[in-house]
Amino acid sequence: xxxxxxxVKLGYGDRLIVDGLDLGIETGTVTTIIxxxxxxxxTLLRALGRLLKPLSGHVLLDGxxxxxxxxxxxxxxxxxxxxxxxxxxxxxxxxxxxxxxxxHQAWYRQWxxxxxxxVEDALRMTGLLxxxxxxxxxxxxxxxxxxxxxxxxxxxxxxxxLDEPTTFLDLAHQIDxxxxxxxxxxxxxxxxxxxxxxxxxAARHSDRLIxxxxxxxxxxxxxxxxxxxxxxxxxxxxxxKVIPDPVTATPLVVPIAIRPRPTETSTPR
Amino acid sequence: xxxxxxxxxxxxxxxxxxAVRLAHRRPLRIGRVSLLLRPRGLAVTVTGLALLLLLxxxxxxxxxxxxxxxxxxxxxxxxxxxxxxxxIMELRLPRALTxxxxxxxxxxxxxxxxxxxxxxxxxxxxxxxxxGASLAVxxxxxxxxxAYGGAGGVLAAIGIPAAALAGGLAGALLVYGLAWRxxxxxxxxxxxxxxxxxxxxxxxxxxxxxxDVNDATRAMVWISGSLNARGMExxxxxxxxxxxxxxxxxxxxxxxxxxxxxDDTVRGLGVRIDLARGSLLLCAVLLASAATAAAGPxxxxxxxxxxxxxxxxxxxxxxxxxxAVAGAVLVTGADLAARTLTPVELPVGIVTAVLGAPYLIYLxxxxxxxxxxx
Numbered sequence: 339x340x341x342x343x344x345x346v347k348l349g350y351g352d353r354l355i356v357d358g359l360d361l362g363i364e365t366g367t368v369t370t371i372i373x374x375x376x377x378x379x380x381t382l383l384r385a386l387g388r389l390l391k392p393l394s395g396h397v398l399l400d401g402x403x404x405x406x407x408x409x410x411x412x413x414x415x416x417x418x419x420x421x422x423x424x425x426x427x428x429x430x431x432x433x434x435x436x437x438x439x440x441x442h443q444a445w446y447r448q449w450x451x452x453x454x455x456x457v458e459d460a461l462r463m464t465g466l467l468x469x470x471x472x473x474x475x476x477x478x479x480x481x482x483x484x485x486x487x488x489x490x491x492x493x494x495x496x497x498x499x500l501d502e503p504t505t506f507l508d509l510a511h512q513i514d515x516x517x518x519x520x521x522x523x524x525x526x527x528x529x530x531x532x533x534x535x536x537x538x539x540a541a542r543h544s545d546r547l548i549x550x551x552x553x554x555x556x557x558x559x560x561x562x563x564x565x566x567x568x569x570x571x572x573x574x575x576x577x578x579k580v581i582p583d584p585v586t587a588t589p590l591v592v593p594i595a596i597r598p599r600p601t602e603t604s605t606p607r
Numbered sequence: 608x609x610x611x612x613x614x615x616x617x618x619x620x621x622x623x624x625x626a627v628r629l630a631h632r633r634p635l636r637i638g639r640v641s642l643l644l645r646p647r648g649l650a651v652t653v654t655g656l657a658l659l660l661l662l663x664x665x666x667x668x669x670x671x672x673x674x675x676x677x678x679x680x681x682x683x684x685x686x687x688x689x690x691x692x693x694x695i696m697e698l699r700l701p702r703a704l705t706x707x708x709x710x711x712x713x714x715x716x717x718x719x720x721x722x723x724x725x726x727x728x729x730x731x732x733x734x735x736x737x738x739g740a741s742l743a744v745x746x747x748x749x750x751x752x753x754a755y756g757g758a759g760g761v762l763a764a765i766g767i768p769a770a771a772l773a774g775g776l777a778g779a780l781l782v783y784g785l786a787w788r789x790x791x792x793x794x795x796x797x798x799x800x801x802x803x804x805x806x807x808x809x810x811x812x813x814x815x816x817x818x819d820v821n822d823a824t825r826a827m828v829w830i831s832g833s834l835n836a837r838g839m840e841x842x843x844x845x846x847x848x849x850x851x852x853x854x855x856x857x858x859x860x861x862x863x864x865x866x867x868x869x870d871d872t873v874r875g876l877g878v879r880i881d882l883a884r885g886s887l888l889l890c891a892v893l894l895a896s897a898a899t900a901a902a903g904p905x906x907x908x909x910x911x912x913x914x915x916x917x918x919x920x921x922x923x924x925x926x927x928x929x930x931a932v933a934g935a936v937l938v939t940g941a942d943l944a945a946r947t948l949t950p951v952e953l954p955v956g957i958v959t960a961v962l963g964a965p966y967l968i969y970l971x972x973x974x975x976x977x978x979x980x981x
Binding site for chain 2: 351384387388389408409410411412413414417418419420423424425426427428429430433437438440441443445446447448449450451453454490493
């Protein structure tokens with residue numbers, strides 16, 4: 339396990355979102371964090387990616403405290419794709435993807451052969467070679483998301499954290515992105531941690547699932563272990579039937595209704 | 608762990624033409640060193656420098672006593688008549704040099720500010736530099752009015768730039784301090800900047816109202832931005848500031864390119880965002896303060912030069928060197944116009960403001976259309 343969280347407390351200012359959480363990410367797998375809005379998924383991902391410093395506890399990368407490592411060193415091991423990233427006007431796909439090489443560059447090493455190869459590979463893997471010189475603003479939502487993933491790929495890190503990489507995409511583009519994630523694991527041996535909302539896609543494209551609610555982990559394990567009717571009830575208050583996916587035999591969630599909880603006071607956000 | 612052939616086909620990556628697609632990046636590679644050359648940026652820089660040289664030559668030739676090119680060349684090389692040498696070396700050359708250096712400093716300062724604020728409408732004005740400097744100079748002039756009248760040139764020559772520099776730095780510090788909230792947000796910086804500028808500007812007008820009429824008039828010339836009667840004592844500090852700050856800024860070019868992305872993306876790329884932003888902003892503030900100390904607040908140059916530069920160079924964000932050249936050409940050209948086109952010599956800041964206002968409107972309209980530059 340190269341990435342671990344040990345008893346982390348996370349929050350912004352006075353607001354505590356995650357209160358003491360332990361987690362380990364299996365190397366070479368795709369792990370997906372699921373849970374209702376506001377359960378702390380993105381906060382946890384940001385902490386794992388060194389974007390947010392835990393209030394207490396620590397995140398370990400290769401056994402070292404991630405917040406005590408030099409930023410640049412972390413950026414060579416761990417890549418992060420934030421939720422709905424913003425791109426400056428006029429930037430081309432190639433410009434954006436080339437930015438991913440930043441941790442490997444210096445003023446005297448601005449565009450090495452390695453940079454060029456990495457950017458080319460990243461563009462090829464995401465199917466964007468032909469669009470390399472197009473401005474990002476001219477691309478479709480799916481293409482743009484692929485460009486951002488391509489930038490994270492060009493960074494050349496073994497670990498990749500993707501925060502809702504399929505948001506705003508239509509179903510075909512969602513599947514396109516998730517197939518790309520599977521290829522990253524299979525072909526490049528990358529470890530991927532992501533946040534997804536679609537439970538069936540998460541079950542189908544992940545090796546491991548982590549189900550969260552109110553800042554704590556309710557269940558973690560394989561999709562078969564996590565995607566069960568009791569867990570769905572506890573995490574989402576969702577009455578559902580879980581059947582085997584006719585294509586992949588992974589769990590398939592058929593929602594029935596939201597169950598009002600008698601003890602519930604308010605939905606935590 | 609390779610997939611069987613055929614199962615994996617990226618939608619559009621049919622060919623291996625990648626090298627061709629990235630061809631506009633032409634690196635110069637020697638061993639482990641690789642430098643990126645941008646042919647178009649280089650061409651624009653060279654053309655801009657040639658234009659600057661031309662404008663400077665015109666500057667030296669034209670005036671109340673017109674000179675021929677040969678007289679100018681002779682004087683610059685140390686020959687010519689005493690009168691010609693005096694006019695060119697003591698009056699026109701320092702003025703032209705101050706203008707070019709101030710323009711270059713403003714151009715770079717604007718390029719940095721716009722990249723960090725992620726906003727083409729931002730400039731060092733928004734950082735409180737110019738308004739702080741103006742307020743300080745007006746305060747010094749009004750408070751020390753009688754003393755200046757009596758003490759004459761020396762105190763004015765040193766006191767005014769010193770007040771401008773101190774005021775500029777203090778203004779920037781105030782904006783930065785107020786905008787800082789566990790980190791710096793470009794949008795917040797712009798909003799705080801606008802607020803501080805409004806306060807400074809009104810304090811300045813209040814001082815002008817309560818002050819002595821003669822002092823106020825003298826201060827008005829300064830706060831319009833003027834290159835009149837600039838000597839080597841203005842050239843040298845500005846040149847020194849540029850020589851010290853510009854290399855540091857150029858080292859930050861790559862970081863500046865990355866800073867335009869969202870904060871989390873920037874952090875994910877291993878950039879210590881607050882340190883990077885803080886030090887680059889410091890460079891912008893130092894350059895703008897030095898420029899303002901030398902020539903007063905010359906409007907719109909820091910705003911326009913980077914935007915002109917990025918359009919000419921055909922890149923997505925203001926290139927530093929091209930912005931410097933564009934700023935130098937703008938100020939030199941505007942000062943030439945201020946000196947020669949009107950019957951009464953105008954402060955250069957008035958010319959740049961007249962040129963800049965329509966440009967600002969154009970930018971505002973275009974930004975609204977392009978949706979959310981802030």
